Amino acid sequence: MFAYIVRRLALMLVTLFGISVIIFVLLRVVPGNIVDILFDAAGFVDPTDKANLEKELGLNLPIYQQYLNWIGGLLHGDLGYSYVSEKPALQEILPRIPITARLAALALLFSASIGIPLGVLSAVHQGSRLDYTLRVVSLSGLSLPSFWLGLLILMASVSMFGSMPIYNPNPKTWTEAFAIYAVPAMAVGFRSAALTMRITRSSMLEILRQDYIRTARAKGASEASVNYRHALKNAILPVITVIGIEAAFLIGGLIVTETVFNIPGVARFLVEALRWRDYPIVQNLVMLIAVVVVVANFTVDMLYAAIDPRIRYGD
Amino acid sequence: MRSVHALAAAALLLLPAYDLASAGEPKQGGILRVYHRDSPGSASIHEGATYSINIPFMPVFNNLVIFDQHIAQNSQDTIRPELAESWAWSSDNKKLTFKLRQGVKWHDGKPFTSADVKCTFDMLMGKSQQKFRQNPRKSWYDQVSDVTVNGDYEASFELKRPQPALISLLASGYTPVYPCHVSPAEMRTKPIGTGPFKFVEFKANESIKLTKNPDYFKKGLPHLDGIEFTIIPNRSTAILGFVSGKFDMTFPTEVSIPLLKEVKSQAPNAVCVVEPINVSTNIIVNSSSPPFDNIDIRRALALALDRKAFVQILFEGQADIGGTMLPAPGGLWAMPKEMLESIPGYGPDINANREEARKLMQKAGYGPDKRLAVKVSTRNIPVYRDPAVILIDQIKSIYIDAELDVVDTAQWFPKVARKDYTLGLNLTGNAVDDPDQSFYENYSCGSERNYTNYCNKEIEKLFDQQSAETDVAKRKKLVWEIDKKLQEDVARPIIFHARQGSCWQPYVKGITIMVNSSYNGYRYEDVWMDK
Numbered sequence: 001m002f003a004y005i006v007r008r009l010a011l012m013l014v015t016l017f018g019i020s021v022i023i024f025v026l027l028r029v030v031p032g033n034i035v036d037i038l039f040d041a042a043g044f045v046d047p048t049d050k051a052n053l054e055k056e057l058g059l060n061l062p063i064y065q066q067y068l069n070w071i072g073g074l075l076h077g078d079l080g081y082s083y084v085s086e087k088p089a090l091q092e093i094l095p096r097i098p099i100t101a102r103l104a105a106l107a108l109l110f111s112a113s114i115g116i117p118l119g120v121l122s123a124v125h126q127g128s129r130l131d132y133t134l135r136v137v138s139l140s141g142l143s144l145p146s147f148w149l150g151l152l153i154l155m156a157s158v159s160m161f162g163s164m165p166i167y168n169p170n171p172k173t174w175t176e177a178f179a180i181y182a183v184p185a186m187a188v189g190f191r192s193a194a195l196t197m198r199i200t201r202s203s204m205l206e207i208l209r210q211d212y213i214r215t216a217r218a219k220g221a222s223e224a225s226v227n228y229r230h231a232l233k234n235a236i237l238p239v240i241t242v243i244g245i246e247a248a249f250l251i252g253g254l255i256v257t258e259t260v261f262n263i264p265g266v267a268r269f270l271v272e273a274l275r276w277r278d279y280p281i282v283q284n285l286v287m288l289i290a291v292v293v294v295v296a297n298f299t300v301d302m303l304y305a306a307i308d309p310r311i312r313y314g315d
Numbered sequence: 316m317r318s319v320h321a322l323a324a325a326a327l328l329l330l331p332a333y334d335l336a337s338a339g340e341p342k343q344g345g346i347l348r349v350y351h352r353d354s355p356g357s358a359s360i361h362e363g364a365t366y367s368i369n370i371p372f373m374p375v376f377n378n379l380v381i382f383d384q385h386i387a388q389n390s391q392d393t394i395r396p397e398l399a400e401s402w403a404w405s406s407d408n409k410k411l412t413f414k415l416r417q418g419v420k421w422h423d424g425k426p427f428t429s430a431d432v433k434c435t436f437d438m439l440m441g442k443s444q445q446k447f448r449q450n451p452r453k454s455w456y457d458q459v460s461d462v463t464v465n466g467d468y469e470a471s472f473e474l475k476r477p478q479p480a481l482i483s484l485l486a487s488g489y490t491p492v493y494p495c496h497v498s499p500a501e502m503r504t505k506p507i508g509t510g511p512f513k514f515v516e517f518k519a520n521e522s523i524k525l526t527k528n529p530d531y532f533k534k535g536l537p538h539l540d541g542i543e544f545t546i547i548p549n550r551s552t553a554i555l556g557f558v559s560g561k562f563d564m565t566f567p568t569e570v571s572i573p574l575l576k577e578v579k580s581q582a583p584n585a586v587c588v589v590e591p592i593n594v595s596t597n598i599i600v601n602s603s604s605p606p607f608d609n610i611d612i613r614r615a616l617a618l619a620l621d622r623k624a625f626v627q628i629l630f631e632g633q634a635d636i637g638g639t640m641l642p643a644p645g646g647l648w649a650m651p652k653e654m655l656e657s658i659p660g661y662g663p664d665i666n667a668n669r670e671e672a673r674k675l676m677q678k679a680g681y682g683p684d685k686r687l688a689v690k691v692s693t694r695n696i697p698v699y700r701d702p703a704v705i706l707i708d709q710i711k712s713i714y715i716d717a718e719l720d721v722v723d724t725a726q727w728f729p730k731v732a733r734k735d736y737t738l739g740l741n742l743t744g745n746a747v748d749d750p751d752q753s754f755y756e757n758y759s760c761g762s763e764r765n766y767t768n769y770c771n772k773e774i775e776k777l778f779d780q781q782s783a784e785t786d787v788a789k790r791k792k793l794v795w796e797i798d799k800k801l802q803e804d805v806a807r808p809i810i811f812h813a814r815q816g817s818c819w820q821p822y823v824k825g826i827t828i829m830v831n832s833s834y835n836g837y838r839y840e841d842v843w844m845d846k
Contacts, residue, residue, distance in 0.1 A: 049450070056448070
């Protein structure tokens, strides 16, 4: 087990190195840089001013030199300066992380707490009216884009309550504080809740047909005990896998949700930074996301072993 | 018809005045909450070329002089003193002297003096040690040979030749006075001004906060305790925020005509106005390479335009047709209607115009069996893309098959500067409704923003002649002549001049939206809230 963990950690480092190279090169392949964008706003390009600004920002250096400067800085905890705000990148990124983390955690919580019980219900009552209704709900969850759903929620909120739950850094009441995170979390988590529900349902259906379930019933175990102690416990592995993958994909949904609900988190910040070709922000943020995804995958693998005693990672 | 225009102009100008007069005694306090359309690149007005910077940061500064903030039409008659107490031209009109206000303090407590004026304009002219990262309006001061000071409270602009328009350029929201003792880098992140509001913070993509300057040199102002701009790039969310009362005001001149209907239906009490923004949508033609090096094809292109269709489709009829200068009643320098209609392509008979265009195309060797294939390049933004699509449709009628070539925003101006296009659709904004700003910037030989490389030495002489002319009536006639010639030469065919909406809650008082510039009306020192 220990050797496996060490191997996985080493692989994580190699993966992160690969990602850093890909991000760095791709950013430079995309046409235009911050200097082009700044001059774009001015409506013309002054070649001398452009050259001076590129020199000031170090964009005139060879690409490998720029990469080494970035990685060297990262290893020393120096993330560089935002080209746009001219503030340290860390100072720009750090305050936004808890906002997105809270939103992502709530979205995953929503996804699991809604998706798993409804998936179980749907499987247990297969073919019933309830099952069909839940399947329609889950299908709509998979097909409704989160930005559309978010806008719909905002419009309904304005129409029904005369107010809307967009971000406020200083909420006055706990209900407002809850609403500014919970509503967007529901908008973004609806899709993964639907997916979780479908996976739970199909996994449960497969397990419920197993011989040991019939044996449990024959032994007089209650329905709740059969469904939750015997079936769900064994059906949960693929669900955990899906939740792990969804955690990685959540950032895509968060970008649009943060935009629609005007939440100043890292996801929206990333898009803005990309628009400005603010390399230090984009590089460091994408690396951060890569670290989160790699760690989430690793955690899921470790969870397998914790949940299912049959799984043991060999040395 | 002229009297109708005059009446409309008078109504246009009186409306904001009525709003102010009917508002009663101003109340003190309150934070004005406005949403902002995007996160500006910096806080330095001098280094920007978008009103995304002017709107939140103009309240931090003062100019030497400023256009009256409650007269919607900017003109030389509406220029008021600000950091200058008075100004005077020398008898030869080559020296403009300002007597400066005493006792004015920068927000950090240091005194404002004539040295700050000299520093600011030396930097703008590129003559000082300290440099701006970008200096997009350097050409505004091409005729200024030097800025001199006489003691702490007098500054003079020495000119190479008379340029009456200089005072208008100095009155723009784009021309604040910067403090000598603060570096350009600091001004980009923590601006220090003398204005009615002090800078508090600018969180990129989040908010910009300003607070009342209690030491403002105009006693009793500002009325508001502060202004908060919440940055909301998503237009739907922003409008919903305004409708639900989270904001007191929309981002000025940013509400499109269809959205305005939405706002009015959901917030019927909101005060909304639609005004020209002095931004023209035009065609840029690369006349240095085939096939548009042929003047006949350029003329055919201009003749094919059905400008009314553009206005109807994109603005439900609420936009203006004109030449380079902003059309009346908002614009000061617009050609008379009869003169405009005498220009090929501006006449009312579109079919006749297109018939003539087809003849020109046939003369150039094109026809129904040999159609000209081109690309129409434009920025990948709806305000550019949408008219480009209509343009492509319209020029089909003169044997031109065009394909839309959308260009990423970051690449648009570099591409245009490289002349890497055949036909393009562009937007041109004017900060000051004055021919000097428009003609030199967009049509003079060698100007960086003369994207089409149009160069006519004869017309350039006329540019200088009108620029030096001190008699307004004579200058106007020269301007009309130039504008007509520019359209006839197909220098940069103007399609239309856009109008946009602005809305605010009924309790917000003292807002005036300018009708001939969207860059100059945001000092907000006497805006107040009746609640």
